Amino acid sequence: MTDIHSREEKASYPAGWQQRRLKLLVSRFFSGGTPSTSQQDYWGGDIPWVSPKDMKSSSISFSADKITELALADNNLPLLDPGHVLMVVRPGILRHSIPIAVNSLPVSINQDIKAIRLCSKIDPFYFRYFVDGLQSHLLNLWRKPGTTVESLEYDYYSEHLVPIPPRNIQRRIARVLDEKTARIDGLIEKKRALLDRLAEKRQALITRAVTKGLNSDAPMKPSGIDWLGEIPAHWDCCGLGQKIKLQRGVDITKDKRIEGPFPVISSGGIDYFHDTALCAGPGVLVGRKGSAGKLHYVETDFWPHDTTLYVREFRGNEPKFVWYLLHTLDLTSFDTGSSNPTVNRNRIHPMKTAWPSPREQAVIASQLDIELESTGNIGIKIGFSIQKLEEYRSALITAAVTGQIAELR
Known part of the structure; x- marks a missing residue:
């Protein structure tokens, strides 16, 4: 493991300020967990149960889910008094930021969040601002180098020097x-x-x-x-499939990718550039999975990725008009009903549209x-x-x- 001390930049601060490693400023770290969702008497209680989806503000006074005292006891979950620092440390939303907040009411937490009870030397609201202001820098220091899993390493953040x-x-x-x-x-x-x-x-x-x-x-x-x-x-008023034909895109394995001038368009947009185009431009594409329902218009020749549907046949219709027309349809309502929404062309084609x-x-x-x-x-x-x-x-x-x-x- 890379030594955090060798990755950390030493800084100078005003007279009277000190520096301490985080672990020396903490009375206790708390971890959380998720009670069984099949156990009905664990859920719907009065105790806020904070997960990353609740970490959208600097002060936690609400959670989408609540648990019971039985869930706390059976799962050995902490009940945290107001004033704890809550920090997301597990994958999901750590690519660009470190969500951090202070709870203003008693809460419990799930396994993706670390709760920190700071000692009297450091104010929790000051520490929250310290992480918030330096989060881009801290993300580089606190994530394990060379890994694709986006999580914060305890051995790194606990050793970090904090200005006091x-x-x-x-x-x-x-x-x-x-x-x-x-x-x-x-x-x-x-x-x-x-x-x-x-x-x-x-x-x-x-x-x-x-x-x-x-x-x-x-x-x-x-x-x-x-x-x-x-x-x-x-x-005319007819089914969409009578005017255009949507087709699923084609994947390119990493070993087949060759850098070139043609955009490979995935559900989220241009992913990379390839030496071969599968379709002549202009083209219209719909996010099939991932960014399901997202629309893309491209003037040049292109390669439609497997995560998209593309208009294979315009049948004499104007591509840009087709692109605008698709904006009027709620394409995400045509998913397959799975937990990961996937737009199904066979459900879109019968949709009545005006032409x-x-x-x-x-x-x-x-x-x-x-x-x-x-x-x-x-x-x-x-x-x-x-x-x-x-x-x-x-x-x-x-x-x-x-x-x-x-x-x-």
């Missing part, structure tokens, strides 16, 4: 960061709400154009489909491109401002917990 300012400075740092990060988080939340409204506007524009057309004065007729309502009188002529499809797609470009540009600017706010938030926390802000020394 005087206790009154710790409390001041936590209080100031509470105020400043709340303001930043409020701005981020407002900007994300703007992105949500832009997405709703985008969806409304697409739905209107591909189900009603661009001419508001066109004669209409009943489609016979509740969700479609009326459609232009000169349009103008290929010439009108091209006009609609072109108009949507123009109208959505401005919306997309606004979204890019908002996304960039969110990124900058998040970077400022992280830099502020890092500066505070490492003694770089004069009034917090």
Whole structure:
């Protein structure tokens, strides 16, 4: 095992600050577990049972699942008083961040979380900010090198040197960061709400154009489909499979991959580039599993990965219109019913949809491109401002917990 001391960077801190290894600042580490889900009298009690899905805020005052006192006793689970630091240490969401929080009410935990009872030398809220501000750096130090399993190693994080300012400075740092990060988080939340409204506007524009057309004065007729309502009188209404054919993509084993100019598109998007294309562009793809239902449009020749469905036959229809049309369908509702959602083309093909002529499809797609470009540009600017706010938030926390802000020394 690589020595944490050799991987750790030594740092200098203001006068009066000390450094201690985490294990010397901890009164006790607690591990959790999962009571049997088949034992009904273990679940639905009054005791919050915290799992990684609950670790979305810095203070834990709620959990999605609750257990009984019997579950605690039979499974030897801890009941943690308020003020413990809860940290996700097992795989799942450790690729980019270390979820960490302090509980504000008594809780128990599952096996993916480590609970830490700190000694009197260190304030739990200060320590939470220390991990939050330095998490990218700490992820590199606390994960085991050379492994693909994303988990934090006790032997690494317990040996980490933690800066310890005087206790009154710790409390001041936590209080100031509470105020400043709340303001930043409020701005981020407002900007994300703007992105949500832009997405709703985008969806409304697409739905209107591909189900009603661009001419508001066109004669209409009943489609016979509740969700479609009326459609232009000169349009067809038929099963999707009568207009296009979806086909499952093809996997490429690692030993067959050869770097080249053609994108290999998986359910989440471009995965890598290969020397061979399986399909001529333009192409339309749907995430089959993984990012099930996610849509992709590609202009160039491409290779559709096994995790996608791709339009093998457009049958004279305009590819970009088909892409827009698929945005109006809830494709994830066509999964196979397994625990891992998988979109099934045989369930999509019968879906009734409205179709103008290929010439009108091209006009609609072109108009949507123009109208959505401005919306997309606004979204890019908002996304960039969110990124900058998040970077400022992280830099502020890092500066505070490492003694770089004069009034917090």
